[in-house]
Amino acid sequence: MVSWAVLLWAVAGCYTPPDLPLLEQVPIEGPDFIPCADDIEDVRVACTITGDAFDVEECFGGDDVRYRLLGVEAPDPGDCYGDDALDWLSDTIGSEVVTLTFDTVCVDGDEVKLAYVWARGDLYDDLARDRNIEDLTRDYGDEEPAVMLNEVVLRLGVGRRRDEEIPGGLYYGPDFEAAATAAEADRLGLYLACGAEG
Secondary structure, three states: OOOHHHHHHHHHHHOOOOOOOOHHHOOOOOOOOEEOOOOOEEEEEEEEEEOOEEEEOOOOOOHHHEEEEOOEEOOOOOOOOHHHHHHHHHHHHOOOEEEEEOOOEEEOOOOOEEEEEEEEHHHHHHHHHHOOOHHHOEEOOOOOEEEEHHHHHHHOOOOEEOOOOOOOOOOOHHHHHHHHHHHHHOOOOHHHHOOOOO
């Protein structure tokens, strides 16, 4: 009679475990977010929807053309400072071409695309002339100056920092926290209009 140990040893020697993907090969997916490719897009803004969202291609054309500033939450129109936030974003990027980059996740639970929104070229020049953004200026390829509107919105108090449920946190999370903290300390935008907590 063959012992169980011998039989188990014989079976184990013939068994090959299935190939499982390594952890870094498994897409990061949560219940409310979809992973994003490392793309860069230049888009023309058709209209702003709130102080942190805008449509491209056509106004109110559907979720496939709506973007939200990643890591930013502006008040809704009608709420305290909501109309001001909408006007600021509309005056800043309405009908302009902006450059979009993405984090590890680029679509939220409402199927709105999440992006870092960059002002370059003429739009950057207009912003630099009209607002004090020198401390937020970054080099964007070939040392072209650029500024990320997400950070500008937070620094001017046009919107608050939004904690996105992205594994590992936002790439620019520390910069966003510093910008929002400075706006609150300086009582800018919604922090002045809507009280200490904005």
